[in-house]
Each structure stands twice: as C-alpha cells, then as structure tokens.
Amino acid sequence: MAGERVLIVDDDDRLRQVIDEYLRSEGYLTLQAATGPEALQVWQEKQPDLLVLDWMLPGLSGLDVGRRIRQQAATPIIMLTARADEADKLLGLELGADDYLTKPFSQRELVARIRAVLRRTRPDVAVAAADVLRFADLMVDLAGHTVKIGGQEVSLTATEFKLLALLARHPNRVFSRLQLMEAAVGDYYEGYERTIDSHISHLRRKLGASESLIATVKGTGYKLVPPKG
Numbered sequence: 001m002a003g004e005r006v007l008i009v010d011d012d013d014r015l016r017q018v019i020d021e022y023l024r025s026e027g028y029l030t031l032q033a034a035t036g037p038e039a040l041q042v043w044q045e046k047q048p049d050l051l052v053l054d055w056m057l058p059g060l061s062g063l064d065v066g067r068r069i070r071q072q073a074a075t076p077i078i079m080l081t082a083r084a085d086e087a088d089k090l091l092g093l094e095l096g097a098d099d100y101l102t103k104p105f106s107q108r109e110l111v112a113r114i115r116a117v118l119r120r121t122r123p124d125v126a127v128a129a130a131d132v133l134r135f136a137d138l139m140v141d142l143a144g145h146t147v148k149i150g151g152q153e154v155s156l157t158a159t160e161f162k163l164l165a166l167l168a169r170h171p172n173r174v175f176s177r178l179q180l181m182e183a184a185v186g187d188y189y190e191g192y193e194r195t196i197d198s199h200i201s202h203l204r205r206k207l208g209a210s211e212s213l214i215a216t217v218k219g220t221g222y223k224l225v226p227p228k229g
Contacts, residue, residue: 004118007031007048009039009065010080011058019052022107028114036060040068048075050118052110053097055081066097074158076121078113080105098159099195120184121158133168136227137210140168149210159184160203163196167214167224176221 006023010016011034020030031046033039036057043051051069055062066077079097098117101110133140139148142165147154156164166175166183175183177196184196200222204211215225 003027003029004049005029005031005046006114007033007039007042007046007051007053009033009036009051009057009062010054011035011056012054019107019110023111023114026111034058036062036065039065043069043075050076050078050114052078052080052114055079074121076117076158078110078117098157117159120162133165135168135171135224136213138168138207138213140165149207154206156203156206157199159199160206163199164203164214167222171224171226174217174220174223180221 006028008016008019008023008030009032010019013034016032016034020032023030031042031048033042034057036059038059039051039053039057040060042048051066053062053065057065062079062081066079069075069077077097079100080103081100082103098121099113101113131142133142137150140161141147145161147156147161147164162184163180166180180196180200184199200214204214207213210227213224213227215223217223
C-alpha cells in the first residue's frame with residue numbers, strides 16, 4: 001500500500017541511503033536512524049508502519065531495540081543481519097521479528113519482504129465473530145486474533161498466528177512449506193520456505209507442553225495432530 005512509513009535503522013550511512021532511495025522509488029515514506037537509541041526515539045515519535053532493523057547498532061543492539069518495541073507494540077520488524085547461523089536467526093524471530101534478511105541482499109528482495117510482512121500483519125477483515133477453532137487444549141479465536149492453551153493466552157506474532165490458524169482449520173491435514181508460506185505471506189520469493197521452519201520452531205516453543213500438537217511430516221511439511229497418550 002503506497003504511503004506506508006518505513007523506519008530504516010542501520011549505522012552504515014551508505015547502505016541506509018541506498019535503501020531509503022529505493023523504498024521511496026517504490027512509493028514508501030521513509031524515516032532513518034543510525035543508532036539504537038535514535039531508532040527508539042524516532043519510533044516513539046513517528047510510529048512507522050514497519051522497521052528495517054540492523055542487528056549490530058551502536059548504543060543499543062537491534063535485538064534490544066526490537067525487544068523494547070515488542071514490550072509496547074506489534075510494529076512489524078524485518079531484521080537485517082550479517083549472521084547466517086540458524087540459531088542467530090531463531091533468536092531474531094524469538095524477540096518478535098517478523099522476518100530476517102541476511103546481508104548482502106538485493107533491494108528487490110527487501111521490498112518483496114516488506115510487502116509480504118505488511119500484508120500478513122494487517123488485520124483480517126472477513127472473519128466471522130464466532131469463528132473460534134478448538135483442538136485439544138488449543139483455542140484459536142480468529143476474530144480476536146488470540147490463542148489460548150488450557151485457558152492461558154499465548155502471545156504470537158502475526159505470522160505465527162496465521163500458520164497456527166491454518167493448521168487448526170484443517171487438523172491432521174499435511175501442509176507443505178510452500179502452502180504454509182503462501183498462507184502466511186501471500187507471495188512466493190526465493191528463500192522464504194526455510195524461514196517457515198524457523199517460525200514453526202518458535203511457535204512450538206510458545207505452545208510449551210502442547211508443542212507436540214504440531215507434527216513434522218518428513219520430506220513434506222507439518223500438520224496438527226491430537227495429543228499423545
């Protein structure tokens with residue numbers, strides 16, 4: 001959607017300017033910050049629609065910036081990182097980032113991911129108020145965008161919620177990574193299928209004792225299954 005405001009946070013002045021110019025050419029409004037404290041200040045004052053947030057920042061790391069934002073709001077975050085290790089990527093998702101992008105990256109891919117994240121984090125408007133899914137101890141309220149396990153609410157990102165909602169709508173049905181990706185993102189772009197594994201891994205941890213409800217089907221994908229025992 002044209003006119004959405006993106007806050008670009010990176011201490012590399014040249015990269016930040018390149019991203020800024022490209023996003024503006026694609027119709028986005030842009031804001032900039034070069035340090036962690038500056039990012040928080042701009043976010044609080046301007047309330048952007050999305051952050052492109054570098055991992056390594058002076059003053060306050062991108063991870064800490066993301067954590068502080070997540071304590072107050074659900075502003076979408078795309079984490080930029082030079083770290084390719086899966087554990088680091090999972091850590092970024094764990095703090096509440098909606099996606100990550102490993103440097104170096106193309107500006108076209110960044111824009112594709114921005115569009116995808118903004119699309120999937122917008123509230124669904126066509127959900128019936130009574131549309132509540134129940135499976136074992138799991139309750140997914142599609143209208144209220146809430147999830148409860150054994151009556152206790154679980155905080156999920158927009159992507160995690162969409163993935164769980166799809167699985168809960170069709171228990172025991174196997175979904176491929178591509179199908180899950182399309183449900184969560186709406187578009188295909190190279191490299192995102194494996195990001196689904198990261199989101200599923202984090203979702204399982206959030207479900208705690210009920211994590212076994214999401215079963216891996218080797219070589220295929222995932223499905224929601226009844227609890228064991």
